[in-house]
Amino acid sequence: xxxxxxxxxxxxxxxxxxxxxxxxxxxxxxxxxxxxxxxxxxxxxxxxxxxxxxxxxxxxxxxxxxxxxxxxxxxxxxxxxxxxxxxxxxxxxxxxxxxxxxxxxxxxxxxxxxxxxxxx
Numbered sequence: 635x636x637x638x639x640x641x642x643x644x645x646x647x648x649x650x651x652x653x654x655x656x657x658x659x660x661x662x663x664x665x666x667x668x669x670x671x672x673x674x675x676x677x678x679x680x681x682x683x684x685x686x687x688x689x690x691x692x693x694x695x696x697x698x699x700x701x702x703x704x705x706x707x708x709x710x711x712x713x714x715x716x717x718x719x720x721x722x723x724x725x726x727x728x729x730x731x732x733x734x735x736x737x738x739x740x741x742x743x744x745x746x747x748x749x750x751x752x753x754x
């Protein structure tokens with residue numbers, strides 16, 4: 635069973651995504667900011683990380699900078715964000731995210747992207 639870590643400060647969104655992915659058979663772990671997310675990566679060793687950009691304590695960009703410098707950098711990260719400008723996507727890709735999903739999103743699209751990156 636694949637493990638997915640969801641890092642997002644929006645409680646309702648985080649729990650809704652978790653519930654849907656749990657139903658599909660994924661083992662889900664939750665974090666509400668990038669700092670806690672970095673700690674969870676070490677303890678959980680997820681197969682995939684879904685990360686928001688705009689969060690307190692440590693945002694998604696800061697998370698990616700530290701994640702890429704860690705021994706866990708091979709764990710793929712998908713950004714899930716309301717930031718829709720091209721420069722935000724480019725910054726995420728430059729930091730090493732594997733895909734960029736904008737909010738709002740269709741759950742079937744999120745699932746397809748997750749499946750794509752878990753099969754690699």
